[in-house]
Amino acid sequence: MARQGNGISKRLGVVIVLLLIATLGLVGRLAHLQLVSHQDYQEQAQDEHQGSLVLNPRRGAILDRNGYPLAASVDAYDVMVDSQVWDDPAQAQQRAAALADVVDRPPQDILTDLSTSITREVIVGRGLDYQGSLRVEDLRLPGVRLVRTSRRVYPEGNLAASLIGFIGRDNVGLTGLEADYDRDLSGAAGSLFYERDGLGNKIALGSSEQVPPQPGADIILTIDRYMQRLAERELDVTIEKHEANGGTIIIMDPRTGAILAMASRPSFDLTNLDLSDESKMDLYRNRAIIDLYEPGSVFKTITMAAALDAGLVSPESVYVDEGAAHVSGWTIVNWDHGAHGTQTATQLLVKSLNTGAVWLSELLTPDRFYDYVERFGFGQATGVGLSGEAAGQVRTPAEDVWSEVDMATNSFGQGINVTPLQIITAISAIANDGKLVRPYVVQEVRSSDDRQVTQPMEVRQVVTAEAANTLTQMMDAVVDGITSIYAVSVPGYQVAGKTGTASISIPGGYKEDAYIASFAGFVPSDDPVLAMLIKIDEPKDVPWGSAVCAPVFARMAQSILNYLKVPPAPEALVHESP
Amino acid sequence: MPVVLTIALVAVGLAGLLPLLQSSQTTTTGYSIRQLERQRNDWEARSHELEAEIASLAALDRIEREARERLHMEAPKDTLYLTVDVPRPESQPVPDRFLPPEKQEGVEEDRSWWQSLLDLLPFP
Numbered sequence: 001m002a003r004q005g006n007g008i009s010k011r012l013g014v015v016i017v018l019l020l021i022a023t024l025g026l027v028g029r030l031a032h033l034q035l036v037s038h039q040d041y042q043e044q045a046q047d048e049h050q051g052s053l054v055l056n057p058r059r060g061a062i063l064d065r066n067g068y069p070l071a072a073s074v075d076a077y078d079v080m081v082d083s084q085v086w087d088d089p090a091q092a093q094q095r096a097a098a099l100a101d102v103v104d105r106p107p108q109d110i111l112t113d114l115s116t117s118i119t120r121e122v123i124v125g126r127g128l129d130y131q132g133s134l135r136v137e138d139l140r141l142p143g144v145r146l147v148r149t150s151r152r153v154y155p156e157g158n159l160a161a162s163l164i165g166f167i168g169r170d171n172v173g174l175t176g177l178e179a180d181y182d183r184d185l186s187g188a189a190g191s192l193f194y195e196r197d198g199l200g201n202k203i204a205l206g207s208s209e210q211v212p213p214q215p216g217a218d219i220i221l222t223i224d225r226y227m228q229r230l231a232e233r234e235l236d237v238t239i240e241k242h243e244a245n246g247g248t249i250i251i252m253d254p255r256t257g258a259i260l261a262m263a264s265r266p267s268f269d270l271t272n273l274d275l276s277d278e279s280k281m282d283l284y285r286n287r288a289i290i291d292l293y294e295p296g297s298v299f300k301t302i303t304m305a306a307a308l309d310a311g312l313v314s315p316e317s318v319y320v321d322e323g324a325a326h327v328s329g330w331t332i333v334n335w336d337h338g339a340h341g342t343q344t345a346t347q348l349l350v351k352s353l354n355t356g357a358v359w360l361s362e363l364l365t366p367d368r369f370y371d372y373v374e375r376f377g378f379g380q381a382t383g384v385g386l387s388g389e390a391a392g393q394v395r396t397p398a399e400d401v402w403s404e405v406d407m408a409t410n411s412f413g414q415g416i417n418v419t420p421l422q423i424i425t426a427i428s429a430i431a432n433d434g435k436l437v438r439p440y441v442v443q444e445v446r447s448s449d450d451r452q453v454t455q456p457m458e459v460r461q462v463v464t465a466e467a468a469n470t471l472t473q474m475m476d477a478v479v480d481g482i483t484s485i486y487a488v489s490v491p492g493y494q495v496a497g498k499t500g501t502a503s504i505s506i507p508g509g510y511k512e513d514a515y516i517a518s519f520a521g522f523v524p525s526d527d528p529v530l531a532m533l534i535k536i537d538e539p540k541d542v543p544w545g546s547a548v549c550a551p552v553f554a555r556m557a558q559s560i561l562n563y564l565k566v567p568p569a570p571e572a573l574v575h576e577s578p
Numbered sequence: 579m580p581v582v583l584t585i586a587l588v589a590v591g592l593a594g595l596l597p598l599l600q601s602s603q604t605t606t607t608g609y610s611i612r613q614l615e616r617q618r619n620d621w622e623a624r625s626h627e628l629e630a631e632i633a634s635l636a637a638l639d640r641i642e643r644e645a646r647e648r649l650h651m652e653a654p655k656d657t658l659y660l661t662v663d664v665p666r667p668e669s670q671p672v673p674d675r676f677l678p679p680e681k682q683e684g685v686e687e688d689r690s691w692w693q694s695l696l697d698l699l700p701f702p
Contacts, residue, residue, distance in 0.1 A: 073626075075622070157639060
């Protein structure tokens with residue numbers, strides 16, 4: 001019995017020890033779960049129990065100077081599905097079929113998205129409008145929720161497309177003002193944390209914490225939609241008429257630097273973007289501030305302004321045009337290959353004589369000539385506030401490769417690369433009594449609690465007011481000189497301007513039989529309210545700026561002056577008979 | 579004694595009912611809040627859609643199309659500037675009661691772009 005009793009005690013002891021070990025193991029595991037891993041399990045439990053939402057802010061609008069929206073946002077809705085709630089294949093098939101019609105996708109695509117996604121919640125439909133969102137709600141499908149976002153709309157269609165730019169699918173600005181002012185436009189996202197039930201729905205009385213989204217600021221531009229539309233229409237008509245490759249029109253208020261219109265072609269369809277087509281990438285840039293070109297004879301106004309300001313010439317100063325200028329072994333001739341004999345400085349400008357511009361540059365000497373070129377803003381970005389703006393290329397005597405023939409060709413606008421914006425800014429300085437102002441396109445950034453207004457900024461006095469006014473009178477004569485041939489006059493208003501017909505540089509020389517026609521001017525010349533550059537690339541029928549661009553300037557100026565209610569000169573008024 | 583017990587029982591019963599009523603009331607209020615939030619979101623969405631509609635109605639292309647096709651208007655061919663040799667009449671003071679109320683400062687600031695846009699439209 002004693003042996004049996006000992007045997008029982010022994011076995012009992014083993015069981016007790018095993019039970020103790022098991023108990024200790026359980027206690028240890030419990031301690032591990034409670035003390036060491038509790039954080040992980042707590043987070044897992046919270047993830048199951050707690051939902052969170054990013055509350056997307058409404059993207060700010062881009063408005064013209066009168067408050068008309070060029071780009072605005074309307075509410076849109078993304079449809080999200082909780083893949084864990086749709087884990088039953090048969091039910092998922094049924095639900096996908098119900099949802100397919102509303103999100104306009106085949107049910108199989110929805111199910112594929114769900115099965116391949118690494119996240120629990122999957123977006124199965126994007127950009128539904130308000131009516132679409134109501135249809136989704138009416139379906140009352142478990143595990144489906146709507147996320148409010150926004151969709152860009154363009155009430156004026158493609159107006160100012162290259163300036164405005166566009167946004168991506170994630171509502172982030174990709175080009176143009178949309179990208180440059182993305183931080184202001186996009187606002188700040190909010191968030192919502194809430195308790196959810198087993199179906200993923202928000203528990204009505206559960207705890208929740210919400211940080212409301214901050215809507216994006218509105219951007220008010222200096223662009224006037226009427227002028228912008230006029231510029232784009234005229235550009236399209238002129239390009240088609242002359243079978244040109246493209247063109248640019250910029251309208252500026254010369255007194256403030258406010259850009260009233262900025263149009264360029266070719267451009268893109270803002271309302272029907274196809275970002276997958278890489279061949280269209282070339283269309284997205286804003287050519288008015290990025291593309292460089294040799295301005296040709298329009299630049300003679302800059303050379304003349306410098307010579308007048310330096311006191312080297314007056315409108316009546318004379319020189320003898322022998323038809324050719326010889327510089328460093330190169331021969332420079334006039335556009336008409338003619339020799340005009342004794343000519344005044346005004347005739348030089350009216351007849352656009354290259355030899356005359358060379359004469360002026362020689363009077364100025366390289367130091368003074370390039371000092372004025374720099375003072376007019378060439379070779380540096382204007383600071384318009386748009387990304388990607390080119391500085392242009394000016395070869396100066398400080399560079400080893402420079403030679404005197406560079407100055408000679410620069411004097412009539414060849415061998416120097418500028419942007420259209422630089423040209424109109426420099427011409428505006430002449431219109432503005434010699435004061436160069438910084439151009440700008442954003443008038444104001446307006447959020448719910450802040451307003452940032454752009455103030456016009458004078459950069460420098462480039463030439464004296466007297467020199468600028470004298471040059472204005474000479475530019476009046478230029479327009480008067482071509483009025484008899486081309487329809488460039490604006491009845492009731494005096495226009496000051498200069499034509500340009502420039503060769504197009506290519507590596508190793510100039511393109512044969514291809515030109516850039518341009519006209520830059522301002523009106524009314526005695527008290528300018530608008531300065532305008534018309535530039536047409538490679539017109540096929542006739543290359544001259546006077547024939548291609550000056551009439552466009554006249555038509556546009558007439559419309560805009562009426563639109564702005566600028567009174568005509570008194571002599572243009574027709575008196576009513578008593 | 580039975581009376582006291584009865585009163586005590588009723589009091590305990592009422593005390594037990596009170597949290598139930600409170601809970602029920604809270605639930606009802608919670609659902610009302612959700613309903614109202616949803617309504618607010620709906621109206622906001624509708625309001626934003628109307629803003630976009632106003633903007634598209636005010637688009638220059640549409641106005642020109644309406645002018646040409648519906649009103650049979652066309653662009654002027656000539657511009658004639660006239661002066662009228664009659665002095666401008668002196669302005670007649672209008673009694674205050676016929677004038678629109680003065681705009682309060684600050685009110686204008688709060689107006690959104692689409693409200694300002696409405697003022698620009700040539701609709702009555």
